[in-house]
Amino acid sequence: MKGLIIKDLYMAGKYCRTNFIIMLIFLAFSLWQRDSLFIAFYPIMLSAIIPTNLLAHDERCLWLQYSETLPYSRAQIVSGKYIVGLIIQTAFLILTGIVHAAAMNIDGTFNLASFGIFMMLLLTVSMISSSINLPFMFKSGVEKGRLAYYVMIGIVTGGSVMFSSLLTEEIQQKIDLYGSLPIVCLISIALFALSWYLAIVFYKKREL
């Protein structure tokens, strides 16, 4: 599987340069706008869609068909994408953590609990962003997979709006949101594992 990972890292270096530049710009910008979680989350979400971009390029150049002639199983082909995604996301999470911790230290605002919450939020966003689209794309190809992804995003967004409208102040006081964050974080990791498993199951059934 090493060959698949090397190939995807080469491709990420060639095709995703713009993503990396935008991610770094947003990372720098997030240091000045530390109250805005969106600015901190955005580059993480961008890093999470890199495997999807790579899969789209694979499909366009017929690599998926070509890789069937190489000694790789379908499970390895799927896992290659997830591992490359993990490598890039982990690297960016660590970079974001180091940069933010250093900035907090410089202005003397570093607090381990707040920093821990910030990192758990980043990890949760990272895991969820990369979990949603890959199984659809491995099942039906990038074009149809994107459509399914948008439908899914619509359902998730609609669901979140409904959920927050039900979340009255009284309920919020009863739930310890920060205390439940590690559980949410674990659920997002489980979701990522489920996504990986489903992508393998779907891709094994697909005819190329």
Place this chain on the structure above:
Amino acid sequence: MNALEIRNLTKSFKDFRLDNLNLTLPSGCIMGLIGENGAGKSTTIKLILDMLHKDGGSIKILGEDNEKNIMLLKEDVGVVMDYVGLPELLTAKQIGKIMKNTFKNWDQDEYKRLLTKFSLPENKQYRHFSRGMRMKLGIAIAMSHGAKLLLLDEATSGLDPVARDEVVEMFYDFTRDENHSILISSHIVSDLEKLCDYIAFLHKGKLLLCEEKDMLLSKYGIVHCTPELISELDAASIKHTKVTPYGIEAIVLRESIPEDFKISPITIEELFLFMVKEAK
């Protein structure tokens, strides 16, 4: 041992059916798969590689069931399809590194030798390669990991006649080792005629024949004569007739033709066209 054994292979699509295909390719031999577009050649190769799931039948590659451990089997199988789907922005050098980490028996020196032989630049991006150069790179990859069986689907298409001749010669050399075999499909029947030991004709998903090439060429011949002379021949020995401005041209079974008739050799292409017309 047989390099490839296909028994009662069946696969149905909405508008096409590969019907009970039986093929045997002995080790050390080259088999040519001839058929018009949509005859089922690529489908057969995809089924061998388990890219498509078969509806029925069995496929054995180098004595092993293709569904049991296709990953390991692919170490011993070199494949060139009619497209070579490599990433457009990578160079032949980078592709070599990927393959080095893909095949256990990757031979980097052989790969470099083939790149030089085919005049393929190591540091030029794949997107700048012509169709012929892409096919050559695909062939270089397929022949650099110690494969015992080559599956070639229109691998010579897009090559100029000189390069094609060179590649055909390489395939021929490959099978000098009695453990090496090739299944090749091509529209360029003259290449197959030059190269193959066995010929299989596919038409609309059905196998019309699969025989040794020399046997076929010695079995059939062409007679050029007048309509009066042709009527003297046994009707069962005449397989096909065509009226030309110079008389009648007939494909005949050599063994039933009287010795005083002059029989010209038949080409595989002529035989294929005749079989397809007969099948219609």
